[in-house]
Amino acid sequence: MTGVKLQKVVKKYGETQVIHGVDLSIDDGEFCVFVGPSGCGKSTLLRMIAGLEETTDGQIEIGHRDVTHLDASDRGVAMVFQTYALYPHMTVEENMGFGLRMNGHPKDEIKSKVGEASRILKLDDYLSRKPKALSGGQRQRVAIGRAIVRGPEVFLFDEPLSNLDAELRVDMRVEIARLHNKIGATMIYVTHDQVEAMTLADKIVVLRAGRIEQVGKPMDLYRDPDNKFVAGFIGSPSMNFVEGVVEGGAVRVPALGNRIVKTSVNLPGEGHPVYVGVRPQHLSITEGDSDIKLDIREHLGGISYDYLVVGDGSKLIVETRDDREIPEGSTLLVDFDEADALFFDGETENRLR
Amino acid sequence: MTGVKLQKVVKKYGETQVIHGVDLSIDDGEFCVFVGPSGCGKSTLLRMIAGLEETTDGQIEIGHRDVTHLDASDRGVAMVFQTYALYPHMTVEENMGFGLRMNGHPKDEIKSKVGEASRILKLDDYLSRKPKALSGGQRQRVAIGRAIVRGPEVFLFDEPLSNLDAELRVDMRVEIARLHNKIGATMIYVTHDQVEAMTLADKIVVLRAGRIEQVGKPMDLYRDPDNKFVAGFIGSPSMNFVEGVVEGGAVRVPALGNRIVKTSVNLPGEGHPVYVGVRPQHLSITEGDSDIKLDIREHLGGISYDYLVVGDGSKLIVETRDDREIPEGSTLLVDFDEADALFFDGETENRLR
Amino acid sequence: MSNAPQASARAKTFRPGFMARNRQVITPLLFLTPGILFFLFYVIFPVIQSFNLSFYKWDGLGEAEYVGLKNYKKLLTDRAFEVSLWNNFKWLILYLLAIPAGLFIALFLNQTVTGIRLYKSLFFFPFVISQVVVGLVFTWFYDPTFGLLNTILEQFGLEPLNVLGDPNLATYGIILAGLWPQTAYCMILYLTGLNAVDPEQIEAARLDGAKGWRMLWHIIIPQLRPATFIAFVVTIIGALRSFDLISIMTYGGPFGSTRVLSFYMFEKALSEYGFRMGYGAAIAVVLFVIMLAFIAYFLWSMYQDEKGAR
Amino acid sequence: MFPRPIEKSSRSWQMTYQSLLPVALTLWLLPLIAVAIFSVKPDTDFTSGNYWGMPSSFEGFNNYGKVFFASDMPRYLMNSILITVPTVIGAVALSCMTGFALGIYKFRGNLILFFMFIAGNFVPFQILMVPVRDLTLDLGLYNTKTGLVLFHIAFQTGFCTLFMRNFIRALPYELIEAARVEGVAEWRIFWYVVLPLMKPAIAALSVLIFTFIWNDYFWAVVLTQGIESQPVTAGITSFNAQYRAAYHLMSAGSIVAALPPVAMFFLMQRHFIAGLTLGAVK
Amino acid sequence: ELNGTLKIFSDMSNPAPRAVMEGLASDFDALHPNLTVELTVIDREAYKTQIRNFLSANPPDVANWYAANRMGPYVSAGLFEDVSDLWEEPAIADNLASTKSAMTIDGKQWGVPYTYYQWGVYYRKDIFAELGLSEPSNWDEELANCQKIVDSGRACYTIGSKFLWTAGGWFDYLNMRTNGFDFHMQLARGEVEWTDDRVRQTFANWRQLIDMNGFVANHQTYSWQEALPFMVNGEATAYLMGNFAVSPLREAGLDDSKLDFYQFVEINPDVEMAEDAPTDTFHIPAKAENKEAAREFLRFVASSSVQTKINSGGALGQLPVNAQSSVDADKFLEQGFDMLSSNSPGGVAQFFDRDYPAEMAAVAMEGFQEFMVIPDNLDEILERLESVRQDVY
């Protein structure tokens, strides 16, 4: 019922166009995550859905209702801000009940709804505190509680966890996932954290410079990216790309000692440049003579990252599961399974399948 | 020559004691990392070594010289701050040369030293810029450059990377490791980032509430922690702990269906409570009937984390290498190799070996 | 002979040691000395002297005569003092109107239309102008024969008013003149305050359905607390220090009805028929005690802020 | 932003707002505009009762010419400058130092000293009147610009210290620590690190103090007496005595007296406002 | 021969007196080539507060001030130079004898007078003529005249009481005419209660004029100069003022055909007429540096020729103190001189704020102003004055 649908949505600030005609449909109850590099328009798009930014062109529907020109307060959405945006002069309880109060709900209804939300978020003990007296994670929970209380059909999150420290971020991430499971509302979530996007999303929308690059399930994007940008963007550490040239139906990779990579994808014509992409965990190294040097090896306990420098100066990251000490500066041989390699057109950067 | 030695170092702010008699000796050229939860006194200890905080009691030696009551300016150490602390009104060059200039070094000496440092840090192109015109990573490099220029024997870093975003943090981490390799000075480094500690340190010092919990090489701490605190602190995700009871020379774990874990360590007396610790990657799950439920499964691409809830409400994290979808709420059987389990006294929390 | 080098060597090691160990105390002391000396001589000692003087009878020329609390006793029955005190309270209360007025104008001007910067600065004008000039300007404005006020009243068919000549109106007339620059001041404080209001909170409140006055009341005004605090402090101080306007506009008249403590003390101590220094000092002490309540309040809230800080 | 940006509201309301602005401004500045018009009127307008109409002829040059060439106003203006500028320099210099000491160093009594400066700044200055006048007399500085300047410096130091100390407090303390670790002497830290960073505060404070001092009337009356040392605020009263009921000249005189701070405000608007809101108190 | 500099502080800040003072200074300067005369003119009102400061702080060599009680504080504080020696010189002793008593405290003289002037009623002759009025000679005529003036839509008297002392002038006259000079002085010395019936009678007389709207409205807002235009514009017909008002009135366009003078009318025929005639003086501060030149300057201003010159109609327009001086052929000066020398048998008062102690004067004049605005407050005002009297004396 309360899916969100964007049709040819455009945003201009004066002359500069920030969103270039975005079409997107988010289903009822779906958890949709916007990712993309800084400045690509994630926040802008979210704020347009919220009604905090005017839509220059196109149409926004929430639950089959055209809300393009409705006021923010009439769209039935709730938003959680990066800085929480709690009202510092109100207690937790007042913060959470404020929206209902402004809409003239009776006192006891407010009280019961706030009570319910605070139970879900385990905030009961803090109801009479001011935000100042809360930790970051608690504040974030209050911000979420404030959104829940109003019982909206769509939740919007703009990098809600980026002000928390690493540990808390993990906890809150799990909390949000659980919340989504429980209340089942449509959620749209902006982040630039890989892990958040991968773990939370039903559907990831990858944006670049105001345009959608790809939409899909997290693992689909991970396994089957449409282009080099998405491939490089999803997954951490990033996918390694090495330049290659089409030669005799295969790809020759000069950086890896002119290795010939065979593949069944539709390669472009002879001599055409392509990129070969391999994820760090699909690379393996053995000591041996080559022009690839180990720059730094980092042990994280359990896994290690090897930072390699190839002869032409480009870099590779290899994830290994061993803790052996390899002297830095050693030369190494790099290998990978051809089935794990992805190929991208050297010019359009589109995936070759 | 220029190791650092702390003897019974104590710090009090008024009545509250923050550092409780720390003994520590850091060798010449060693890379020593202080880790510990927030507020445990890492920064305080570092600042005492720098001379920025007075030492209430005990003695600090730098290179066999008692510096306990020396002013910061007389200790010959260099410090890199979390906020970089670059002088905003000076160019990069002036920033780096400021310490030398103030100490009356001749102009051309300053110039050559700054030049050298900026070459090492690839800052040549930015020498005449003001800090405002630099990116976060460049600023951090300037801060390090400023420390290098003076050629100090001890470098102090207080969470130097925590203001950088994830990607840059990785780059700078590698950079610092490389720097240490190159100049070989003693470095003391405060962080609360697991990965930084593990990858950079020759020696990790784990602090808790103003006391040293354990000192050792990263992998030693990881594999062979002295107590539950260190075991839980080192490694990410944290080690799982489940409560057990000593029964007939083995440990019975009620939470895992009264599983009996055999071990060769010296267990305390019959009926004594112990903790069994297993790292997430050493746990494995299979679907099956039990009182352990899957709460959330997170796919990160390549690996997945499973958050489990045990019947008694305690939680487990399992790291798996598969991408299968297991419906949330399924019941699971959990298994681990007994050799991978660590045991801790239920009361003292000390490791049982 | 042989002792000398030894002694000097010891001194050499001792002196830097002492300096080094106390650098964190000596440096600030050196930096503070000139400021503190100035301040002691011109502010702190005089305050004490004034307290002392208030127990004396002195015409500023001859010998001072100790009279104990007599000056204060006399104040109790001094009608002019009573009037001044009341007027001071009127000033205190009414001057505070500058705060809502300033807020109102600030809200009016807090837009981004072209030329708004110029408007803002022009609105701020009255504050920059000397109170002497403001006083003159308003005296003419109120002038019973040709003043603009009466010209306007006439347009509406109303009786002319002699604002500054009417003992019941004069004080209010002066306060109004004072409110003019003070409102401008508060306006600036609120304009910058409004700038600092967290836009995300406004957005959150918009999503929560707060609009217009309710937004102002529930979200904006609470966030303007720092600006309000400052506005409050400066307005109170301005009210208690009011001297220039009274001196220029009515000289305390008509028949003393616009005196406030600060003016009365000037009159008693240094004006043509005054030169009762002790009595003047006693008035100043009373004024000081009133102000002390506000100083204490201000310091207390500063202290609250400082406690948490470094 | 609150209230809602006007661009986002209806066209008609935008127009209303745009036209309301000048009306509101005119009302707000009415007394001032009147004086400005007074100052370019011929004297006959006043004798003929044309107080509020348009000037019957433009006599601006004449009137201002009189103020500048036929009265003592230039002397008074000069006095004001000679009082204001040294005060600004002195107060700012002193408070840079006190602010540095109080803002950077932790020592016992820091807060008490700081509060002493604040409290002194709020003292009703009438209480200082008699003793300061006597002190000035004893120093032989009565009726000299120096006497006035010294007092102003001392009294403004309270406010300036509050201002500077809070500003320095807001500077990242790590900058000082960084310099200390680099082996820089304390006074050099003040000179090379802190002072350059205080430039905006110094500018703001200077502008602010300039206005305060320029507009001071009370102390001018208490500590000076004649044309050789009185500033323009006090001078304007003698000027007015001289031209009693010559409203065109009094107006011109008032405008001349008010002009320097106004000009200062316009030129240094940003600093001025920063000063007000930063230091926040007079 | 005199040399060095002679510093003079003067309060003659109104345009005409200022010119006189400047002339005086430059004349004296010219007479003594080696002497530099430095003149500082200070606003008349400001001067009154500032004199204390400069007398002790940076004393000039010569300073203006007033005779009688007003010298008291400075004399007793030792800030004025005893100039009894000058008063032994015949040029002064003989010619200034009439004011010697006003310059004497503790049997010594502390300055020399250079001018005095009569007070009285300056009126619009042309309007009187228009209304068919003639100069009144007693209170009834005065009231009758006033009634006619009021009926014509004018006020009888203009007055600007913002700075209070103008009301003091009215009290002086009403009280001296009602109760006589001696009573007035008794009151000044604090020997009579302010609540005395005789004082009340004075106020009752005053009230007659007030109740018939005899004074311009809103006078409490104006200084004496600001009250001048009412007379010039014909909105009021007369001004009880010192002779110094003549010059600005003339400047404003009232020539002798429009402006005239009469002595304040008799009220109580049982008392002798007495007048206010304030005397302005020059003094040498005790700490003056160039006392020799200062004494010479005092001799200079006391001399008959100088007093003739500075008091002339074109200059101060006042009366010379020196008996040898000639009174300028000015209608008002002649009338004033006549009045003071022949028709003031009761005595000559200095002025309310010069005869009454400062503290008393300040409160009293404020009371007068209040009375003029709200006559019903009289009882309260008198009680206040009485309590101050008990305090002051």
Ligand SMILES: Nc1ncnc2c1ncn2[C@@H]1O[C@H](COP(=O)(O)OP(=O)(O)OP(=O)(O)O)[C@@H](O)[C@H]1O
């Ligand atoms: N008010 C504005 N006027 C002009 N351009 C703007 C405005 N707000 C945003 N932009 C531009 O719109 C683009 C998209 O901004 P947006 O904040 O949506 O990026 P984002 O994807 O959220 O980035 P981040 O990850 O840094 O939050 C940016 O290039 C930004 O510069």
Ligand SMILES: Nc1ncnc2c1ncn2[C@@H]1O[C@H](COP(=O)(O)OP(=O)(O)OP(=O)(O)O)[C@@H](O)[C@H]1O
């Ligand atoms: N000036 C001070 N006065 C009183 N207590 C202080 C002061 N400075 C620090 N502390 C206390 O000392 C303890 C240690 O602080 P410190 O800053 O060293 O912690 P940390 O380990 O660096 O923490 P973080 O990881 O958050 O930086 C904390 O409990 C803190 O509250």
Ligand SMILES: [Mg+2]
């Ligand atoms: Mg964003």
Ligand SMILES: [Mg+2]
């Ligand atoms: Mg820290």
